[in-house]
Amino acid sequence: MKFWKKLFGKKESKKEQQDTKPYKSLEKNLKLFKEELLKDCDDVVYREFTVGKNDAYKAAVVWIDGLVDKALINNFVMESMMIDARLVEPKPSALKDNLVDLLKNKTLAVSEIGEVDTIEDALVNVFSGETALLIDGYEKIIIVNSRGWESRGISEPETEAVIRGPRDGFTETMRFNTSLIRRRIRDHRLKVKNYRVGKRSQTDIAVMYMEDIANKKLLQELDIRLNNVDVDAILDSGQLEEFIEDKWLSLFPQIQNTERPDTAASAIFHGRVVLVVDNTPFSLIVPTTFNTLMQSAEDYYERWDIATAIRALRYFCILIALYAPALYVGITSFHPQMIPTDLALALAATRRSVPFPAIVEALIMEVTIEILREAGVRLPGAIGSTIGIVGGLVIGQAAVEAGIVGPLMVIVVAITAIASFAIPNYNLAISLRLIRFGLLFAAAAFGLYGIMLATLIILIHLCSLKSFGIPYLSPFIAFVQDASDLKDTMVRVPHIMMNKRDINAPKDEKGRLDDHQEESFDIEEGEED
Amino acid sequence: MFPNNDKVTVSQMVTISILTMVGIGILTLPRELIGEAGTDGWMVLILGGLGAIAVSFTHGYIIKSFPGKSYFEILSITLTKPIAYILGLYTIIYLLGIMSYVVRTFGMTVKEFLLPETPPEFVILPILLVSAYLVRKGIEVLGRMAEIIIVPLSAVIVILFFLSWRNAEVSNLLPVFQTPSLQIIKAVPFALFSFLGFEVLLVFGGFMDKPKKATRVGPIAIFFVLLLYQLLNASVLTVLGSHQTERLIWPLLATFRTIELPGAFIENVEIFVMAVWVFTVFMTMVPLYLGGCLLMMELAGGKDHSYYSLLPLPFIAVLSVWDDSIADVYESLGKFSDYTAYGVVLLVPLGILIALLVRKRKKNEDRTA
Numbered sequence: 001m002k003f004w005k006k007l008f009g010k011k012e013s014k015k016e017q018q019d020t021k022p023y024k025s026l027e028k029n030l031k032l033f034k035e036e037l038l039k040d041c042d043d044v045v046y047r048e049f050t051v052g053k054n055d056a057y058k059a060a061v062v063w064i065d066g067l068v069d070k071a072l073i074n075n076f077v078m079e080s081m082m083i084d085a086r087l088v089e090p091k092p093s094a095l096k097d098n099l100v101d102l103l104k105n106k107t108l109a110v111s112e113i114g115e116v117d118t119i120e121d122a123l124v125n126v127f128s129g130e131t132a133l134l135i136d137g138y139e140k141i142i143i144v145n146s147r148g149w150e151s152r153g154i155s156e157p158e159t160e161a162v163i164r165g166p167r168d169g170f171t172e173t174m175r176f177n178t179s180l181i182r183r184r185i186r187d188h189r190l191k192v193k194n195y196r197v198g199k200r201s202q203t204d205i206a207v208m209y210m211e212d213i214a215n216k217k218l219l220q221e222l223d224i225r226l227n228n229v230d231v232d233a234i235l236d237s238g239q240l241e242e243f244i245e246d247k248w249l250s251l252f253p254q255i256q257n258t259e260r261p262d263t264a265a266s267a268i269f270h271g272r273v274v275l276v277v278d279n280t281p282f283s284l285i286v287p288t289t290f291n292t293l294m295q296s297a298e299d300y301y302e303r304w305d306i307a308t309a310i311r312a313l314r315y316f317c318i319l320i321a322l323y324a325p326a327l328y329v330g331i332t333s334f335h336p337q338m339i340p341t342d343l344a345l346a347l348a349a350t351r352r353s354v355p356f357p358a359i360v361e362a363l364i365m366e367v368t369i370e371i372l373r374e375a376g377v378r379l380p381g382a383i384g385s386t387i388g389i390v391g392g393l394v395i396g397q398a399a400v401e402a403g404i405v406g407p408l409m410v411i412v413v414a415i416t417a418i419a420s421f422a423i424p425n426y427n428l429a430i431s432l433r434l435i436r437f438g439l440l441f442a443a444a445a446f447g448l449y450g451i452m453l454a455t456l457i458i459l460i461h462l463c464s465l466k467s468f469g470i471p472y473l474s475p476f477i478a479f480v481q482d483a484s485d486l487k488d489t490m491v492r493v494p495h496i497m498m499n500k501r502d503i504n505a506p507k508d509e510k511g512r513l514d515d516h517q518e519e520s521f522d523i524e525e526g527e528e529d
Numbered sequence: 530m531f532p533n534n535d536k537v538t539v540s541q542m543v544t545i546s547i548l549t550m551v552g553i554g555i556l557t558l559p560r561e562l563i564g565e566a567g568t569d570g571w572m573v574l575i576l577g578g579l580g581a582i583a584v585s586f587t588h589g590y591i592i593k594s595f596p597g598k599s600y601f602e603i604l605s606i607t608l609t610k611p612i613a614y615i616l617g618l619y620t621i622i623y624l625l626g627i628m629s630y631v632v633r634t635f636g637m638t639v640k641e642f643l644l645p646e647t648p649p650e651f652v653i654l655p656i657l658l659v660s661a662y663l664v665r666k667g668i669e670v671l672g673r674m675a676e677i678i679i680v681p682l683s684a685v686i687v688i689l690f691f692l693s694w695r696n697a698e699v700s701n702l703l704p705v706f707q708t709p710s711l712q713i714i715k716a717v718p719f720a721l722f723s724f725l726g727f728e729v730l731l732v733f734g735g736f737m738d739k740p741k742k743a744t745r746v747g748p749i750a751i752f753f754v755l756l757l758y759q760l761l762n763a764s765v766l767t768v769l770g771s772h773q774t775e776r777l778i779w780p781l782l783a784t785f786r787t788i789e790l791p792g793a794f795i796e797n798v799e800i801f802v803m804a805v806w807v808f809t810v811f812m813t814m815v816p817l818y819l820g821g822c823l824l825m826m827e828l829a830g831g832k833d834h835s836y837y838s839l840l841p842l843p844f845i846a847v848l849s850v851w852d853d854s855i856a857d858v859y860e861s862l863g864k865f866s867d868y869t870a871y872g873v874v875l876l877v878p879l880g881i882l883i884a885l886l887v888r889k890r891k892k893n894e895d896r897t898a
Contacts, residue, residue, distance in 0.1 A: 334643070335800075338799060446647070447643060448803060449639055449644055449655075449803075449807065452803075452804055453655050453656060453807075456808070459677070459678070460662055463670045463673040464666045464670045471673060476677045477673035477676050479540075479676065480676070481540060
C-alpha cells in the first residue's frame with residue numbers, strides 16, 4: 001500500500017507543479033492550445049491576425065466565449081492592433097527591440113494588462129474571463145483584462161432582511177462584493193488579499209481586513225488554513241467554511257456568513273476578517289462567537305433601547321426553541337406536581353385520549369413540523385405557503401381531533417418553530433433544531449434532571465469551542481476581564497457608549513470613538529448656566 | 530497559532546473556588562451551625578471565614594512563590610520527591626473522596642425531589658459521565674464554565690432567597706450574643722470546614738495566567754461565599770426557626786419548598802431550586818475530579834490528563850453508594866474529612882511553607898557567605 005501511495009503521491013505532486021514555458025513561435029503555442037490543452041473545448045475562441053504596416057508580426061488572442069466583454073476586445077484590442085497600429089510607422093529600432101513594449105504601452109488601449117510566464121497561468125486567467133494575447137517570437141503571454149459576463153445585479157439580501165438599513169446585498173461576483181465593502185471603508189488600511197482555492201475550480205477568495213486592527217496571528221493562521229485546503233472544488237463559501245473551521249465535528253457554526261456588505265464592513269471595523277468567495281453571495285466572517293450570531297444588522301440602526309429589548313427577546317427565543325418540547329415531555333411524564341394543579345388537571349384531561357407516552361407524541365409533532373419546514377423550503381413560494389397552511393392548520397387540527405396528540409403539544413411545537421425562526425442566523429437555528437431532539441430524548445429518559453444534564457453537556461461543548469483562537473462564548477466566559485465587550489451582547493448600549501473595540505482588536509487599538517457631544521453640542525442646560 | 534494554552538484568569542479561578550466551596554456545605558450548613566452555636570451561628574461563620582481567608586492566603590502565597598509550577602512539582606521541590614508521591618496520593622484520595630460524598634448527597638436530593646423511583650446508581654452515573662466529559666476538556670474549559678454559570682446561578686439563588694422571605698419571622702434570629710465565647714471558638718474549626726473547597730487553588734494555581742495575584746483568589750472567593758452563607762443562614766433561620774431547622778436533614782431545600790407563588794404560572798419553584806442545585810453540585814464535583822486527575826497524571830508521569838478522566842470513575846461510583854442511609858453518609862463524611870482535610874488544607878501547606886522559608890533563608894545565607 002505504502003509503495004503505491006508513494007508512487008501515486010509523487011505522480012500527483014509532479015502533475016501539480018508542472019510549469020510549461022510558452023514556445024517562442026506563435027504557431028507552436030496555438031497548436032499546443034488547440035490540439036493538447038484545450039482540445040474539445042469548443043467554448044474557446046481563437047483569433048489570429050497580423051500587426052504592423054507590412055503585416056510582419058503575427059499575433060493571436062484567445063478567450064472564452066461568454067466570459068469576456070466582446071466590445072472591449074473588438075474596440076480596444078483588435079481595433080488598436082489591427083487598424084491604429086498601422087497608421088503610425090514606429091522607429092525601426094523600437095520595432096526591433098521592444099515590439100512588445102510598444103504594443104503594451106502604446107497600442108493596447110485597455111486599462112489593465114498583465115504578463116505571465118507559463119501556459120498554466122495563462123490558462124487560469126483565460127478561464128477567469130481574461131483574454132490571452134500571444135505574439136509571435138515573444139516568450140511571455142500578455143493578459144488583457146476583459147472580464148465581463150452576465151451576472152445578477154445587486155439585489156436585496158434574502159436571508160438577512162432588515163426594515164431599516166441598506167438594501168444592497170452581495171452577488172455572485174467577487175469583485176462586486178469587494179467593491180461593495182470598499183465603498184463603505186475609504187481607508188488605505190483596508191487590505192484585500194487574493195487567494196485561489198480548489199485545484200480544479202480555482203475559486204477566487206478575497207481576504208479583507210483592516211491592517212492595524214486585525215490580529216496578526218489570526219491573519220497568519222488564516223493564511224495557513226487557506227493554503228492547506230487541498231480539494232478539487234469550492235463551489236460555495238459553505239464548503240470552504242468546513243475546511244477552515246476549528247472543529248468540523250461540532251454542531252455549532254464557527255464561522256459566520258453574511259449576505260450584507262454593511263455587516264461585513266462592520267466586522268472589518270471591529271478587527272475581524274472577511275472572506276469574500278467568488279460565485280456565492282455569502283461571505284464568511286472570522287472569528288465568530290455565539291454572540292455575533294445573535295446580532296442582526298438592524299440592531300445598530302434602530303434605537304438602542306428597542307434593539308436591547310429585541311436582543312433579549314432573541315435570547316429568550318433560543319431558550320424556547322431549545323427547551324419547550326423537552327420541558328413538556330419532562331413535566332408531563334415525570335413531574336406533574338411542578339405545574340399548578342389546575343393546569344396539571346387540564347393537561348391530563350386533554351391528554352386522556354392520547355394513546356402514546358409524551359415522548360412519542362412530541363416526536364410525532366416535531367418530525368411533522370420538520371418535514372413541513374423542509375418541504376416548504378424546497379417548493380416555490382406559492383406552493384410553499386399552501387404547504388404551511390395545509391400542514392400547520394389542517395394536520396394540527398386533525399391530529400388533535402383524532403386524539404393522537406394533545407392540543408397543548410401542538411401549541412408547544414408551533415411556538416418552538418416560530419421561536420427558532422426568530423434567531424437571526426439560519427446556521428445557528430438549524431443546529432438548535434437538531435439539539436432540541438437530543439434534549440427531548442434526555443427529558444424522556446431522566447425528566448428535568450436529564451434536561452439539566454444535557455444543558456451541561458451543551459455548555460461544556462460551547463465552552464470548549466474556539467473560532468480562530470477566540471473562545472466561542474466570549475465575552476461571557478471572561479466577563480470580568482472583557483467587561484466592556486458586554487455592551488454589545490444581550491444588550492446593545494447606545495453607540496456613544498460603545499467606545500471600545502472588542503476582543504478581536506489588539507490592546508493598543510481598542511479606542512474607536514471620542515465623545516465630543518457634551519463640549520460641542522448646543523444643549524440647553526449649558527446655556528442657562 | 531493559538532495553542533490550547535490551558536490558562537485561567539484570576540476571575541475564573543475565583544469563580545471556580547466559589548463554586549467548589551458552595552456545593553459541599555450549603556445543604557446542611559444552617560442545621561450544623563445551630564447545633565454548634567444556636568442563633569449565634571453568624572459569629573461562628575465570620576470567624577470561620579476569617580480563618581479560611583488566612584489559610585487560603587498561605588495557599589496563594591505558595592502558588593505565588595512558584596509561578597507556573599504544578600502542585601506536585603511544588604511538593605517535590607520543597608519536600609523531596611518520595612514525600613511528594615505520598616502527599617500527592619493523599620491529596621488525590623482527599624479530592625476524590627470528598628467528591629464521592631458530594632455525589633452521594635446529590636444523588637439523594639435528586640431522588641427525593643426529582644426522580645423518586647429511579648435507583649440512585651442511575652442518578653449518579655450520568656452526572657459522573659458528564660463531569661468526566663468536562664474533566665477531559667481541562668482547566669481552561671472549566672474556568673469558562675465557572676464564569677459563565679456563576680452569574681445566572683447567583684441571580685437565581687438571590688431571587689429564591691427574596692421569595693422565601695415572604696414567610697420570614699425576623700425575631701427567629703434572636704437571641705444574639707447568648708452563646709459562651711468558648712463554645713463559639715470551639716465551633717470555629719467546624720465553620721472553617723464549611724468553606725472547604727478553596728484548596729483547589731493549590732492544585733490549579735499552576736495554570737493561572739497571573740500567578741502573582743494568586744493570594745487574592747482565596748480571600749475574594751471566601752468573602753463572597755461568606756456573604757452567601759450569611760444570607761443562607763439568616764434566611765433559613767427566619768423562615769424555619771431554630772428548632773425546626775435543627776431537625777431537618779436539608780433545611781435549605783425545606784426553606785425553598787415553602788416558597789409559593791399563588792396565581793403565577795409556576796406555583797412552586799422546585800424546578801429552579803433543582804436546576805440551581807444540579808449546576809452547583811456539578812461545578813463542585815468537577816474541580817475536585819479534575820484536580821484528582823491532574824495529580825494522577827503527574828504521579829503516573831503522563832502528559833495528557835484526559836486519559837485519566839475515566840479511570841477513577843468506578844471508584845467514585847462505588848464509594849458514593851457505599852453508605853446505606855443519609856445519616857451514615859454524614860457520619861462517614863465527618864470521619865473522612867477529619868482524617869484528610871486537616872492534612873491537605875492545613876498541614877501539607879504548612880510543611881511547604883516551612884520548607885520554603887528554610888530554602889529562602891539558605892539562599893540568603895549562601896548569598897551573604
